[in-house]
Amino acid sequence: MAADGFIRQQFVQRLYVEHHGWLNGWLRRHLQCSQRAADLAQDTFVRVLTREPQNLSAIREPRAYLHTIAKGLLINHWRRRQIEQAYLDALALQPEPLATSPEEQALIVETLLQIDAMLDRLPHKVRRAFLMSQLQGMTYAAIAAELEVSERMVKKYMAQAMLHCLMLLDDDA
Structure with missing residues (x-):
């Protein structure tokens, strides 16, 4: 050895x-x-x-x-x-x-990096649906039209994204 x-x-x-x-x-x-x-x-x-x-x-x-x-x-x-x-x-x-403060800024940037890494692991349409909902305030119907999927599919995408968010929170605990 x-x-x-x-x-x-x-x-x-x-x-x-x-x-x-x-x-x-x-x-x-x-x-x-x-x-x-x-x-x-x-x-x-x-x-x-x-x-x-x-x-x-x-x-x-x-x-x-x-x-x-x-x-x-x-x-x-x-x-x-x-x-x-x-x-x-x-x-x-x-x-x-x-x-x-600089310390708070460092913590916020680190959290943003974790969120970015989590979002990067999501499938493309799941990530897009989540961002359209959370950042642009779009309705599920509008997201469905944009992604050319059903509203039911958007709900599945959102559930998947939320699960990943919860997993990220669980990892921090």
Whole structure:
């Protein structure tokens, strides 16, 4: 077992030495920020370190493997920035007494990210029905017409979305 750990450590070390510069450069070109690129490159190698040992031995194209991990981290980074910016834009429209502390803002952004991840796991029509109902205030009949489904189907979509919301609340408890 100790020999496996040593072999694994050497593999990851070699992967890091041989490909870190390339990965960091790739991320820097996409982010236009050397510090954030360095952070995401490190996060990529942390992900590699946490993979199952048998998965590492199957790597035939190290750059493609690292690219796949880094691209997922990059997408998460952009999604988080988009959600944070939308929240900050909405917050800027609020009167001064309603402004929140930085701690409250961080908690709100984290909650918004959880909601976004939950909505992302919903099937497309379920997500659309839920958002039309909750954000646009549309009736089930209007949603049904928009999605070209029956009102009964919209009710099923809403029930499915609500169940996911409850599961999110249950996870926080």
